[in-house]
Amino acid sequence: MSYNAWENLVKKQLKTDDIYSVLKKENLEGIEVKPFYESVEQPLVNLPKIEENTHLVANYHESLIDDVFAFLLDQNVENLEQKTIFVNNTDLAGHISPKEEDRYFSLIDVFDEKEAVINDQLVKELLAKQFRRNICVDISLHQNAGAAIYQQLGIALAKTKELVEIYGAEILNKLVFRIAIGPNYFFEMAKLRAFKIIFNQLSKEYGLDEIPYIFAETSLRNKAVSDKENNLIRSTLELASAMIGGADAVFSNNYLVDRNTENSEEISFKQQIVLAYESIINVFEDASNGSYYIEDITQQIAEKSWALFVEIEEAGGYLELLQQGTIQKESTNMP
Structure with missing residues (x-):
């Protein structure tokens, strides 16, 4: 028509x-x-992801060992072979000595948000590990605190710039970005795609051509203690947004907000299984490429996010604004 x-x-x-x-x-x-x-004014090229297939990540439980290929670990587990492991505990990371063939990723945030500093000792310890990706830049806390999409991405770039200035541009391919996915279905797809654009743009400032590694998880911000059925619906849509948007790994937080049970953990994880096996949306590199609507809002989000990043840098950088309280104030007051 x-x-x-x-x-x-x-x-x-x-x-x-x-x-x-x-x-x-x-x-x-x-x-x-x-x-x-x-039509779209300027069609985007295909936006790749790092992993061939999006990892479906579960909290570790021995009953899942034969069926799950990617685990989030908070405590040490022996003899996890041929698995992809996302380490979520600082003490655990200190005791792990991966072999070269192991696939370990760090989800440990090195930014001390209260003190407005980077934990330099922790960064050096993590970089010394034979992890596939050593340093986590956690943006989920900003989404869960109320930040708008462009604020989340602008802050992500500003945090990245702080790390590059201290540890050099080679750190860019050692980063994992932990991003919470909110309820705005198409906007969240565009959010991940926009982040790939602006991260790549930042890397080119240093003569590189990098792609961000994205660990996407369901938001905590829109879940209710007394509304568990709706929590499941919301998190299913969020997982779908993440897979279609091109996340490298997805994780579903427990839909029971006030408690964790073995059954609720299993149901939360199996949301990913249903989406992946019934629709195979986890295997596409950039499933929404070519959609005029998503292409258009992707570019708008990328432009707004980059503009905020530039604004943060001109004001002194992420840590400076964090120390002043500006980041906290703006992140919890959406426009």
């Missing part, structure tokens, strides 16, 4: 010529969403 044909049809159905005042909807991100797309 052409744009003119669509416009005439909608005018007839809405019984008004002023259809755009009816169809226009504001959103908290400040992103312009059109009611109809027939």
